[in-house]
Amino acid sequence: MDIWVTNYDADPYKLEDIDELTIDAYERSLKLKLPLSYKRILQNQNGGTIKYNSIHVGGFQEEDVYLEINHIYGVGYPGLLDSPYLIKEWDLLQDILVFNGEGNAWFALDYSSELPHVIYIEADSKEVMKVAASFEEFLKKLTYKELSQEYEKDSRSKEEAETIFLGQEEFLIEEVLLSYQDTEDIEWYLAKLLQLTEHSSLSVREAVATVIGVNTEYILYECPEPSLKILNRIINNLSRDKSKDIRREMKDLKERYDL
Template identity: 90%
Template structure:
């Protein structure tokens, strides 16, 4: 993995997903905990030691807003304009079976430009799973929006998102 992603040497990956990881950097003593985002080559020092990292971990009760099972479209639109990426992802996924496909696709299109990689990955995941449904169940204007989403994500700075959209295009001949 270190060679594949051209990562720093002397590291031990202990948590991660996709192309971003928390690692122990053994180039210093004690090893620092750093966060690496491979696509952007971003490296952030999180803690001077693993012990310090553990001390910084906290448990946070979910707010009532996170505990909701459903949100109105107005609430969802407000959430989509924000920066709470986990809440955006949760609301995004809760609406994936909505009957208002055109509204949902318009929101997905909007979120393809979100600054958060997690949000854009969530959009790509929905497209990867639901493209067939959208192709056969959407009114004609929605198909243009779907193509816009796929085109935007095909130009994303994340290599994983671009690869996923390439697979969607090939699978559905888009």
């Protein structure tokens, strides 16, 4: 995934290029393993400003929330090597690795579980929000929007949305998927997601996988039986996807919820 802004010469977060051996040495020094998806982006560029400015959290009946983020740390200073100091200085959680933040809020990998998930920490209140089940999911949820504005819920009719879903405009499809996440007609929405599992665009199918990954728990425990059947069909379709990453994500989802 290409996330970096490459034409910013004065980028304070862009560090010297590193190789896999340097990353391995860093992991040994902190006695942790970086997610493979994190290693991949660091091998493309060792930290820096990203093309996105926010990450979307919440969905379906939850309130839409967009958290601001514009850089990701590389290995070095300022970067991941600052994490132990930041944890001590700001009295943050233990067993985390801070990979973004400037004193008022932090994004971090939480290693309290076997698969590190991504959390957001408010510096003053110490409130912790789970953002993504994995760093790979976190990357897929990055987006760009005007942070002072919220998506207009259901700003397009279902008929307009269905026409868009049949098209090839990837960004527009993903935008409409987000705007309808909290619709009350969940069966209709899931049916559209099922339809999009067959879309020719990998980006669209990845968006579907991300939406399902974030909302499976809600669907399982809060939605009626017909919705569960559609959910299973979506997961089964994505489990056969051409993309190895999507197949792996669905495998993890099945194991997590015993599907």
